[in-house]
Amino acid sequence: MSYANQSQTNITAGLQYQGLLEVMLFSTLTTLPCCVFLFINITMLFTLRSKLVFRETSRYILLFNLLCADTMQMALSQLLYLLAACRITLTYPLCGVLAMLADLTNEISPLTLVVMSLERYVAVCYPLRHTTIITMRNTAVAIIAVWTFSSLNILTRVILLLDFPFEDLESLQMTDFCAKVNILLGQMSGLYDKGYTYFLFVSASVVIISTYIGVMIAARSASTDKASARKARNTLLLHVVQLGLSLSSTIYTPILMALLRNVTRLIFVRIQNVMYVCIFISPRCLSSLIYGIRDQTIRPVLIRHLCCRLKLSVVPA
Numbered sequence: 629m630s631y632a633n634q635s636q637t638n639i640t641a642g643l644q645y646q647g648l649l650e651v652m653l654f655s656t657l658t659t660l661p662c663c664v665f666l667f668i669n670i671t672m673l674f675t676l677r678s679k680l681v682f683r684e685t686s687r688y689i690l691l692f693n694l695l696c697a698d699t700m701q702m703a704l705s706q707l708l709y710l711l712a713a714c715r716i717t718l719t720y721p722l723c724g725v726l727a728m729l730a731d732l733t734n735e736i737s738p739l740t741l742v743v744m745s746l747e748r749y750v751a752v753c754y755p756l757r758h759t760t761i762i763t764m765r766n767t768a769v770a771i772i773a774v775w776t777f778s779s780l781n782i783l784t785r786v787i788l789l790l791d792f793p794f795e796d797l798e799s800l801q802m803t804d805f806c807a808k809v810n811i812l813l814g815q816m817s818g819l820y821d822k823g824y825t826y827f828l829f830v831s832a833s834v835v836i837i838s839t840y841i842g843v844m845i846a847a848r849s850a851s852t853d854k855a856s857a858r859k860a861r862n863t864l865l866l867h868v869v870q871l872g873l874s875l876s877s878t879i880y881t882p883i884l885m886a887l888l889r890n891v892t893r894l895i896f897v898r899i900q901n902v903m904y905v906c907i908f909i910s911p912r913c914l915s916s917l918i919y920g921i922r923d924q925t926i927r928p929v930l931i932r933h934l935c936c937r938l939k940l941s942v943v944p945a
Contacts, residue, residue: 658905662706665913668934669699672916675930682926686767690744691919693771697736702912704730709904712805723806724789728782731808735781738832739774741871748863749839753846781824788817836871840864866918870911 673695675682682688708726711718718726751758804810808821843864883903887896920930 658709658901658909659706661905662702662909665909665916666699666702668913668916668920669695669702671933672920672926672930673699675920675926675933678929678933684764686762686764687744687747688926689764689767690740690747690771693774694737694740694744695916697733697740698912701730701733701737702909704733705904705908708806712807715805717802717804718806719800720802721800723802723810724786726806727808728785731785732778732782735778735828736774738828738871739778740771742832742835743770743774745836745839745864749842752843784820785817788820832871836864836868840868863922870914870918 673692676688676692676695677683682692704726708730747762750761754761802810847858884896884900887899891899920926
């Protein structure tokens with residue numbers, strides 16, 4: 629073997645080794661916090677089912693729905709990430725099912741935040757009618773409506789995918805990693821995805837910001853409980869932050885598609901890893917931390933469950 633060929637082989641082997649180390653590093657940096665956040669979210673879900681007051685209060689029921697969607701989204705996203713990092717390719721049908729489930733749970737969060745904002749708006753602006761408007765039945769109807777609306781959107785995406793000429797493909801085995809960006813096979817699917825993303829972003833933002841403004845106006849009224857209005861205003865402000873982080877994941881795919889056309893694949897993978905941690909992993913635990921720390925009813929129960937109900941005892945000498 630010539631010196632030039634041997635040098636080229638060594639360089640190729642070095643690049644492959646570097647790429648393997650990079651994959652292992654990013655996989656570890658995403659899997660560890662994901663496992664921690666999953667533990668916190670699952671503990672929070674258990675906490676919200678542990679007491680009757682949590683199971684019969686509308687805002688806690690809505691919070692349970694939000695955390696359930698976030699936890700499912702986090703688990704599915706991490707699964708797809710690890711499959712991509714390990715370069716495991718799937719068939720189009722299997723990838724489509726996983727991607728659609730991830731997309732479904734991703735859309736539940738902003739819609740649930742809208743319902744939670746409306747509930748806080750009614751509590752402050754119409755306190756005397758709150759118990760008659762925000763009932764267990766109406767809360768259940770709102771949650772069913774959120775899941776139904778999101779499911780219809782997924783069904784529409786599936787119908788659009790059926791128009792793609794799959795018979796022209798040599799095989800149903802994907803040549804690239806499983807991701808939503810890689811299963812938008814038709815032009816109509818891409819246009820619909822953009823249109824729905826913009827619609828969800830604008831409509832949810834308008835509703836939450838409107839409720840925030842309504843609560844601020846009501847807080848200036850002499851007949852309004854100032855402490856309650858201030859607490860609701862802070863909660864709605866956090867909902868705006870949550871919405872921004874949640875909806876940032878809905879524009880994750882368009883950003884990736886734009887980057888894919890303008891940067892090299894190595895840079896694209898690195899940027900994708902950073903965006904994944906910032907957009908998908910971190911915000912999914914925000915709800916647990918916000919409500920677990922701020923809510924005086926949840927806080928002691930959550931802390932006890934996080935500590936696995938272990939109490940320190942003094943052992944006599």
